Amino acid sequence: MQPFNVYPLYDIEPVKAQGSYLWDKNGDRYLDLYGGHAVISVGHTHPYYVEALTRQLSQIGFYSNSVQIPIQKELGQKLGELSGYPDYSLFLVNSGAEANENALKLASFYNGRKKVIAFKNSFHGRTAGAVAVTDNPAIAAPINDRSHVTFIPFNDIEALKAEMSEEICAVIVEGIQGVGGIQVTSTEFLQEARRLCDQFGSVLILDSVQCGYGRTGKFFSHQFAGIDPDVITTAKGMGNGFPIGGVLISPKFQAKFGMLGTTFGGNHLACAAAVAVLDIMKNESLIANAEKQGAYLMEQLKGINGIKELRGRGLMIGIEFEQPVDKIRDSLLFEHKIFCGYAGKHTLRLLPSLAIGQAESDQFLEALEQVLAVSV
Numbered sequence: 001m002q003p004f005n006v007y008p009l010y011d012i013e014p015v016k017a018q019g020s021y022l023w024d025k026n027g028d029r030y031l032d033l034y035g036g037h038a039v040i041s042v043g044h045t046h047p048y049y050v051e052a053l054t055r056q057l058s059q060i061g062f063y064s065n066s067v068q069i070p071i072q073k074e075l076g077q078k079l080g081e082l083s084g085y086p087d088y089s090l091f092l093v094n095s096g097a098e099a100n101e102n103a104l105k106l107a108s109f110y111n112g113r114k115k116v117i118a119f120k121n122s123f124h125g126r127t128a129g130a131v132a133v134t135d136n137p138a139i140a141a142p143i144n145d146r147s148h149v150t151f152i153p154f155n156d157i158e159a160l161k162a163e164m165s166e167e168i169c170a171v172i173v174e175g176i177q178g179v180g181g182i183q184v185t186s187t188e189f190l191q192e193a194r195r196l197c198d199q200f201g202s203v204l205i206l207d208s209v210q211c212g213y214g215r216t217g218k219f220f221s222h223q224f225a226g227i228d229p230d231v232i233t234t235a236k237g238m239g240n241g242f243p244i245g246g247v248l249i250s251p252k253f254q255a256k257f258g259m260l261g262t263t264f265g266g267n268h269l270a271c272a273a274a275v276a277v278l279d280i281m282k283n284e285s286l287i288a289n290a291e292k293q294g295a296y297l298m299e300q301l302k303g304i305n306g307i308k309e310l311r312g313r314g315l316m317i318g319i320e321f322e323q324p325v326d327k328i329r330d331s332l333l334f335e336h337k338i339f340c341g342y343a344g345k346h347t348l349r350l351l352p353s354l355a356i357g358q359a360e361s362d363q364f365l366e367a368l369e370q371v372l373a374v375s376v
């Protein structure tokens, strides 16, 4: 059986990884400024993380959500504390799409409504509910009904006001659009969205799958706006590569047996990974490091010729160029051995580990300068 061929692949085979570096099968070393789509939060194969997972696996790796699993409570307690949401409840899933799927379902159970407001260039995942609120018809199949969703321009307060009504079930928004090109949702917009959702009894969902988990210098990027969403979704960096997602649910929602459910969500191994990530983030002050290294990168990038626009917060950085980004990305990868991401045709996307140091930042800055000197 061959893999179903849906991914265009680089001809690179990583066989080892440590911190912010990967090694391929030829022994070439790569700087990882992308973390496999923002997943590597505390660095590859961190010894504390490896030890925690190994220990958990040798005790018990999995049992379903029909028995006591104390490590789920430990995770909830530590996540509540570090994120600043100790009074929210936690529903554990396996991915970002699944987190958003459950968030939307929860919203609809809550107010009995169906209509959702989402945004131009949004990305929320590929499962039915999540893809319906994603602004990319090319990845929605005919079976994925989108008729209940209205897409409005990003950061457009007047457009939101015009669409809000007592029919709106939920507003779902990324604190910073990732796939959409590192576009920061404005403080004014988030505050107005909070106010309008309260006024109309709609549920405000903040998709923090990419922009969350300390990446921006706060645990969640919407915390810069000083708002509390009704539901927050998370995944990616939560398990540093072990699949886990979470739905953080405000106290106004009442749980009911059978309302939500999953076989794998919240299993022992996934929780051990997520607890280890939070411990490392706390012990090594990685949120502060994300803020510091992000500020350093931004400041240095401002001095490089050939960049059209810089966007983002902390270690979620978009670098837009006049020219298409593919040649720049390929030169960085194949000549300078640096993994970066991209968004759209013109934007380079940096989503490194939160533990990145100045030496790695400098390595990237030097390489980018060299690439731009040739390609501009």
Ligand SMILES: Cc1ncc(COP(=O)(O)O)c(C=O)c1O
Binding pocket: 037, 095, 096, 097, 098, 100, 123, 124, 125, 126, 174, 178, 179, 207, 208, 209, 210, 211, 235, 236
């Ligand atoms: C903001 C956002 N939401 C949801 C998802 C979907 O996450 P997953 O691929 O884990 O289903 C992504 C993935 O890139 C994302 O960036």
